[in-house]
Amino acid sequence: MNARIAWLTAAFDWQSRAVMNRHLRLYMTGWHIKVLPPALEPVTMLVMFGLGLGAYMSSIEWRGREVSYLSFVAPGMLAYAAFMTPFFQALYASFIRMHFQRTWEGQLTTQIEMRHVVWGEILWAAVLGTVYAAIVSIVLALFHVLGLLTLDVRYLPLIVPLAFVSGCAFGAAGLYFTGIVPTIDHLNLPVFLIVLPLAFASATYFPLQHPVLVKIATLNPLYHLAEALRGLLLGGAVRYHVAALLVLSVAIVLVLVPLDMRILRRRVLGE
Amino acid sequence: MTSPLLEAHGLVKHLGGRRVVDGVDVVCHAGEVLGLLGPNGAGKTTTLRMLYGFLHPDAGTIRIDGSADLSRMKREVGVCTQNDTFDGDFDVRQNLEIAATYFRPRPENVPARVRELLDRFGLGPYAEARPETLSGGFRRRLMMARALVHRPRLLFLDEPTTGLDPQARMAVWDLVDGLRAEGLGVVLTSHYMDEAERLSDALTVLAAGRVVARGAPKAVLGDLVGEHVVVVDIGEATAAGVMPWLAGRGLGAPGGVLREWHLPLRADDLADFARAFPDLRYEVRAPTLDDLFLKLAL
Numbered sequence: 001m002n003a004r005i006a007w008l009t010a011a012f013d014w015q016s017r018a019v020m021n022r023h024l025r026l027y028m029t030g031w032h033i034k035v036l037p038p039a040l041e042p043v044t045m046l047v048m049f050g051l052g053l054g055a056y057m058s059s060i061e062w063r064g065r066e067v068s069y070l071s072f073v074a075p076g077m078l079a080y081a082a083f084m085t086p087f088f089q090a091l092y093a094s095f096i097r098m099h100f101q102r103t104w105e106g107q108l109t110t111q112i113e114m115r116h117v118v119w120g121e122i123l124w125a126a127v128l129g130t131v132y133a134a135i136v137s138i139v140l141a142l143f144h145v146l147g148l149l150t151l152d153v154r155y156l157p158l159i160v161p162l163a164f165v166s167g168c169a170f171g172a173a174g175l176y177f178t179g180i181v182p183t184i185d186h187l188n189l190p191v192f193l194i195v196l197p198l199a200f201a202s203a204t205y206f207p208l209q210h211p212v213l214v215k216i217a218t219l220n221p222l223y224h225l226a227e228a229l230r231g232l233l234l235g236g237a238v239r240y241h242v243a244a245l246l247v248l249s250v251a252i253v254l255v256l257v258p259l260d261m262r263i264l265r266r267r268v269l270g271e
Numbered sequence: 272m273t274s275p276l277l278e279a280h281g282l283v284k285h286l287g288g289r290r291v292v293d294g295v296d297v298v299c300h301a302g303e304v305l306g307l308l309g310p311n312g313a314g315k316t317t318t319l320r321m322l323y324g325f326l327h328p329d330a331g332t333i334r335i336d337g338s339a340d341l342s343r344m345k346r347e348v349g350v351c352t353q354n355d356t357f358d359g360d361f362d363v364r365q366n367l368e369i370a371a372t373y374f375r376p377r378p379e380n381v382p383a384r385v386r387e388l389l390d391r392f393g394l395g396p397y398a399e400a401r402p403e404t405l406s407g408g409f410r411r412r413l414m415m416a417r418a419l420v421h422r423p424r425l426l427f428l429d430e431p432t433t434g435l436d437p438q439a440r441m442a443v444w445d446l447v448d449g450l451r452a453e454g455l456g457v458v459l460t461s462h463y464m465d466e467a468e469r470l471s472d473a474l475t476v477l478a479a480g481r482v483v484a485r486g487a488p489k490a491v492l493g494d495l496v497g498e499h500v501v502v503v504d505i506g507e508a509t510a511a512g513v514m515p516w517l518a519g520r521g522l523g524a525p526g527g528v529l530r531e532w533h534l535p536l537r538a539d540d541l542a543d544f545a546r547a548f549p550d551l552r553y554e555v556r557a558p559t560l561d562d563l564f565l566k567l568a569l
Contacts, residue, residue, distance in 0.1 A: 018372050025369070026360050106356035108325055109418075110373035111345045269326055270286055 007258050010115040011123065019112060019120020020127065027128070038085070038132040042077050042139045049073050050148070062207055063236055071150055074140050075233045076204035079226035081136045082163035083170055083202075086129035087195060090174030091187055094121045098178065104268055114265045118175065118257065125171030126164050133163040140233075155232035166225050166245055169252035176256050179263035202226055221248040274337070276301045276425050276456040277322065282331035284317050291317045293480040294331075297458070299473075301424065304447065304457040306471030306488075308560065310567050313477040315460040316353065316429055322458065323350045323427045335425060346374055349418030353429040355410050357402045363413055364389065364398040367420050374421040381420075388416040392446070408439030415446060426450060428459040432466060444470060464560035478567045488560070496558040496566055497535035501544060503553040505530050511551045516544075526565035535562055 010016055027034060050070045059066045097103040104117050112120075137156045143149040177190040201213050202223040208214050217223035224245040231238035265271050277299040284292040292314040299305040307315050320326040322333060324345045335344040357366050367385045371378045378384055389395045392412040397405055402413055411431060418426060428447070432440040440463070447470055451457055461467045467474065467488070474491045476484040484491045503513065505527065513532070517525060520540065525532040535558055536544060 014375055015373070021372060022358070022369055025365075101359045102354060102356045103358055103360075105352065105354070106358060106370075106417075107373060109323060109350035109352060109356070110370065110421075111342055111375065112373050113341075271326060 007115050007261055010113075011119045013116055013119075015112045015116035016119040016123060019107065019116055020124045022107075023120070023124040024127075035135055038081060038135040039139060042074075042081075042136045045077055046070060046074065046139075046143060046148070060207065062230070062234070067234055068150070070148070071234060072207070072230070073205055074143070074149055074151060075229035076226050078133055078136050078140065078159060078229050079202070079222060080199060080204045082129050082133040082159070082166060082225060083199060083222045084195075085132040086125035086167040086171040087174040089125040089128050090121055090171040091177055091190070092184075094125075094175055095178045095181070095184055095187060097121075098264070098268060099184070108268070114268065115261050118261050118264060121175055122168055122171040122253075122257065122260075125174065126167030129167035129170065130160055130163040133159050151233040152235060153233075158232055159229065162225060162228060162242070162245065166221055166249050169221055169249035169256075172253050172256040172260060175260045176263070179260055179267055198222060203230075218244070219248070221245050221252070224248065273300060275299060277305075277333075277335055277458065279322060279333045280331055282318060282321055282333070283329045284314075284321060284326060285329055286317065291480055292321070292328075295475075295477065295480070295482055297322060297475055299425065299456045299458050301456050302451055302454045303472045304451050304459065304470050306467040306474045307458060307460045307477065308467055308474055308563075309477035309483075310564055312479075313567075314480040315477055318477065319427055319429050319458065319460055323348050325350075346376070346421070347424045349421070349423035349426045351411075351414045351418045351426070351428045351431055353433065355402070355414060357410070357413055357417060359401070359403055362399050362401055363394055363405070366402060366413060366417055370417045371420045378421040384420060384422070388419060392416040406439075408435050408442060411435060411439070411443055412446070415443070419450075423455070425456040425458070428457060430460055430462060432461070432463060440466065464564065467560055476563065476567070483567065492558045492560065492563060496562045497537050497540070498558070499536050499538065499541050499555050500558050500562050501532075501534040501536055501541065501553050501555055503532050503534065503551065505532050507551060508532055508553075511548050513548065513551075516547055526562065528565070533562060533565065535566065 054069050057069045060069050060072045062072055107117055108114065137159050140149060140151060141153050141156055144151045144153050177187065181187055181189070198220055199222060201208065202217060202220050204222065204226045208217050208223070224241040228238050228241035228245055230236065231241060275298045277297065279295070279297040282292050282295040283290065295314065295318050297305070297307070297318065307319060309315050317326065321328045324341050332339060333344065335347050338344055358369060361369060364385060367388060368381060371381045371384070389398050392415065394409065394412055394416060397409060402410060405413065415431070431447070432443050435443065444466065447457060447459070459470065471488055473486065474484070474488050475482055476491060476495065484495045486494070517523065517534070522540065525534045541555065
């Protein structure tokens with residue numbers, strides 16, 4: 001196989017699936033506990049936003065029309081889950097597997113190579129982000145059925161491909177920081193300096209109006225994910241945001257995955 | 272003799288800008304235990320890591336069962352690393368099951384193989400236990416069992432008994448001996464000289480990243496150390512003038528252990544030594560790999 005693209009085609013190798021299946025097997029032990037956070041978090045948020053913030057701000061202007069704040073924030077919560085889950089999975093869980101549990105070292109003594117470990121971690125992060133987003137979608141659909149939210153729920157299944165593709169990019173970004181931070185305490189730095197600013201400056205919980213923020217947001221895949229989902233669920237143009245999300249996600253993967261492999265190879269193997 | 276199971280030639284590896292392994296050759300046959308020895312920093316673990324595909328050599332070739340394809344080579348080897356690298360998220364049985372998923376072609380009848388390994392390594396009572404709750408000896412057993420789950424033909428053991436009590440060490444020796452009898456090739460590194468001497472059919476001795484000796488343990492000792500070792504009190508030997516005598520014969524500085532010198536000597540040197548120091552009290556013993564390490568470390 002051409003060595004130049006081996007890093008990319010490794011995503012489809014059985015070894016990457018084997019790494020991912022290991023994580024899936026662990027997730028399935030006690031799955032009923034693990035689905036609680038993504039199921040309960042949106043309920044809490046919707047109730048709190050609805051009863052709390054919603055009391056002060058019953059409607060909000062979005063793309064020139066008035067929508068209820070709860071309807072505005074629901075797709076944002078979906079995007080937020082699809083962003084945070086893969087990022088944190090590739091950041092904290094991967095760091096623990098790499099540094100404390102030495103799981104990767106054990107895997108690397110088998111037919112699995114570093115490129116498979118990297119892809120396995122990224123793909124698992126993306127799958128987990130998709131699963132969490134799907135659970136949030138189900139909660140949103142229930143709120144819709146109960147008449148507490150007005151969403152075009154026919155488009156909710158589209159969260160699956162969007163969350164998966166963007167989850168690969170967010171996972172690759174999380175893994176990059178895993179590769180460069182010296183200790184687990186240092187993981188707070190990318191979280192507070194990069195992740196949270198990106199998460200909030202992305203039209204997830206409030207619309208962006210400041211021109212500088214709007215400009216910055218055009219390079220933020222989370223912004224495009226939130227706006228694409230909002231377009232789908234509230235009605236509106238989505239093509240631009242879906243295209244921007246795909247382009248940015250693919251670009252992040254193409255840049256960061258080879259970098260992740262190089263950094264982690266140096267870190268784990270000493271090469 | 273049959274063709275070697277493992278054949279590595281001219282291995283070179285740089286780490287951190289330093290040439291850690293410098294043109295090392297390693298050969299191991301089926302049913303043979305090869306001891307890879309050397310003092311700290313000799314390049315043993317780096318060589319081992321290249322042999323089992325963890326590190327890529329900067330130069331040189333590795334063939335396992337005639338193949339140089341990395342994935343095929345890795346299918347044929349089992350690895351027991353120096354540190355415990357079992358999967359702490361799973362119990363003992365699951366560790367073996369999951370390790371089996373990391374190989375293609377898939378190992379046949381994995382549940383039966385896992386049961387067989389649990390029995391053989393005495394891990395049955397701990398099958399549902401977390402690895403971190405096991406004693407050091409049983410952790411090593413788990414590491415070895417995991418390395419064998421896919422029925423490899425070549426087993427790498429990196430300091431397999433470090434930190435174990437004598438009973439656990441001997442249990443590991445028995446297991447290694449049994450694997451050799453079944454026709455597995457075994458490459459091991461060890462700091463325990465008695466272990467290397469007892470287990471190894473052949474030795475490859477490294478120093479500063481190069482092979483300094485290879486062959487059967489007795490032959491390696493004879494070549495590198497000498498036929499006899501004279502043990503003498505440093506104070507008495509100094510007073511008797513042993514140091515100038517050694518220097519005069521070009522034998523170099525002796526290895527010191529506490530208040531004793533351990534002087535490796537050939538038979539003719541020993542005869543001359545006895546004639547030169549008739550009143551000196553000393554003990555003559557056979558050389559061991561400890562003497563070899565002392566000599567290499569000087």
